[in-house]
Amino acid sequence: MNKASRIFWPVLVTPKNAIVKHTEQLSRSQKLLTEMGLVKPGSNGTFQIMPICQRVLDKCTELVQQNMQNAGGQKITLPILTPTQLWKKTGRLDGDISEFYMVRDRSGKQFLMSPTHEEAITAMLATNAPISYRQLPLRLYQIGPKFRDELKSRFGLMRAKEFLMKDMYTFDLSTEAAKDTYTAISAAYDHLFNQLEVPFVKVNAATGMMGGSLSHEYHYISAVGEDTLLQCQVCNYAGNAEILGETESAESAKCPNCNGVNLSQVRGIEVAHTFLLGDKYSKPLGATFLNTAGKPEPLIMGCYGIGITRVIAAALEVLSSEQELRWPKLLAPFDVCVIGPKQGSKEQQVAESIETELLSQLTQICRAQDLLHDDRKDLTIGKRLLDAKRLGHPLIIVVGAKAAQAEAPKLEIHVSGSEKQDLDREAVLRVVAAHIKRKRKLLTFTDNTETAPASMKQQSALFN
CATH class of the missing domain: 3.30.930.10 (Bira Bifunctional Protein; Domain 2)
Structure with a gap:
């Protein structure tokens, strides 16, 4: 699987009090792709594509x-x-x-x-x-x-x-x-x-x-x-x-x-x-x-x-929103991002055991190359979660303090564009499986009307 710590990902860091001057009008996609370090400007009108993009x-x-x-x-x-x-x-x-x-x-x-x-x-x-x-x-x-x-x-x-x-x-x-x-x-x-x-x-x-x-x-x-x-x-x-x-x-x-x-x-x-x-x-x-x-x-x-x-x-x-990327399901760089406990936290030992088992189970559901493990445990869960949301991962799973509870341990799952949910591990795995099933259906469907949210029959609605 992919490790976040090993991915070349040159995020554009702007100091809090800096005055940003743009000499050109930026589109939403350009702004987010550049700030998140997915695309870097080359010469005027040319761009360097980084590994995630x-x-x-x-x-x-x-x-x-x-x-x-x-x-x-x-x-x-x-x-x-x-x-x-x-x-x-x-x-x-x-x-x-x-x-x-x-x-x-x-x-x-x-x-x-x-x-x-x-x-x-x-x-x-x-x-x-x-x-x-x-x-x-x-x-x-x-x-x-x-x-x-x-x-x-x-x-x-x-x-x-x-x-x-x-x-x-x-x-x-x-x-x-x-x-x-x-x-x-x-x-x-x-x-x-x-x-x-x-x-x-x-x-x-x-x-x-x-x-x-x-x-x-x-x-x-x-x-x-x-x-x-x-x-x-x-x-x-x-x-x-x-x-x-x-x-x-x-x-x-x-x-x-x-x-x-x-x-x-x-x-x-x-x-x-x-x-x-x-x-x-x-x-x-x-x-x-x-x-x-x-x-x-x-x-x-x-x-x-x-x-x-x-x-x-x-x-x-x-x-996309103004702050977060949103990808078509079939194009998202990763299907699932897993965020484990912070290094030195009181729940680290128990949560990491669950994290290891979860990663193993996820590789049985989705392809290992479409699974991202954010292993940057020197960073807080909050910081890693913010990055994951801005990158627009379809599914983000947090293995934190709630996962280490003695009774009814819960994982936190964020579905892109939706509110977070606290679910047990089996329920989380079902959410992932449903997402992968949907992707496979999109890849194999033959009837143009089956999954088309905006087929030509719906063209008039887009003009109104």
């Missing part, structure tokens, strides 16, 4: 991978550097590329530090073209760093210059088949965001520089969100205000579906995006397949992104 990042990555593989995805890795000549062929180098990083090698050849990989993966397939229609559909994804020189890098991991992203690129033999793929991957996205149990909305979106004929965004609703989302109260159409055109303000907008003017609006943090691209990239780059008649045709594409680091920060923004 790295556990969260790994869990989120694994959950995304499971859903992509269940949707028929195959994992690959593409170079971060993409030759600019590929972007010239698709015409995207002529657009607004001010937020992209450019580098040159020693021979003078220019590369993009890829913000996205449509050109790179399409060019790769073109080197194998034409492929047979029997090999389609093809769904390839990767998880890796992306780079964008944000003009306003802010709110920590939510808008950083370097971030972790899952990007999938799909290839089909027709527009109809590509729409089927779009439906399948969108369903996988719905499934993933339902598993996380953070209220979300899915809205129509502009295709922008990516191009294509169809696009949707997934958003977490938050006051710090940079996007304005609109929903028609007549036909329930929901979309990003961007699709209404730059000259129309959200206040005077009309529904593009029914032309109604009764639109409600909220702010959203974009965490995922899907595009139906058509042949925008395959035609200029020569990525083709052989049809049933043996003739080459351009591959029909889609692309699908999830900002993994942004999902984590945005989820915390929605769930």
Whole structure:
């Protein structure tokens, strides 16, 4: 199991009388992650992930991978550097590329530090073209760093210059088949965001520089969100205000579906995006397949992104209080934190015996790697409990003076977001078992409506 005394955890300590001056507006998630030593600022717009937060990042990555593989995805890795000549062929180098990083090698050849990989993966397939229609559909994804020189890098991991992203690129033999793929991957996205149990909305979106004929965004609703989302109260159409055109303000907008003017609006943090691209990239780059008649045709594409680091920060923004982190169940760094008696306390000997047995029993219920033992017994129980609450552990178990009572010994259990309870050991173990059972159900459910607190059927409630 994990020992708190061995974890690198550089908590930001601010003297009581210090005057703290922030040169930028901090979001709730950024403030808590920084103060608790889970994320440290690097250079402007870049961040260093510390061990506790790295556990969260790994869990989120694994959950995304499971859903992509269940949707028929195959994992690959593409170079971060993409030759600019590929972007010239698709015409995207002529657009607004001010937020992209450019580098040159020693021979003078220019590369993009890829913000996205449509050109790179399409060019790769073109080197194998034409492929047979029997090999389609093809769904390839990767998880890796992306780079964008944000003009306003802010709110920590939510808008950083370097971030972790899952990007999938799909290839089909027709527009109809590509729409089927779009439906399948969108369903996988719905499934993933339902598993996380953070209220979300899915809205129509502009295709922008990516191009294509169809696009949707997934958003977490938050006051710090940079996007304005609109929903028609007549036909329930929901979309990003961007699709209404730059000259129309959200206040005077009309529904593009029914032309109604009764639109409600909220702010959203974009965490995922899907595009139906058509042949925008395959035609200029020569990525083709052989049809049933043996003739080459351009591959029909889609692309699908999830900002993994942004999902984590945005989820915390929605769930956390001003003083304490709150994690989605499947992403919490640890399931259980056990706090034993202080060194030298009168109950130490008896309580430590119970603590040892409890830790052994807990490893039979949850994975040892998801169990944290706060063994910093030079600190008071109160200090360790404060740290544990701020870190947002789903379950905190305190083995203190009440555990050493001769009659009816009790353990103190704190369930994240709830009042503490004093329970006997067997009752505490049942609480832990119920939590683990719930996690397993979230990991295995297949019906999108089973555990969805904010499925698309509930979208309207999030706008009100």
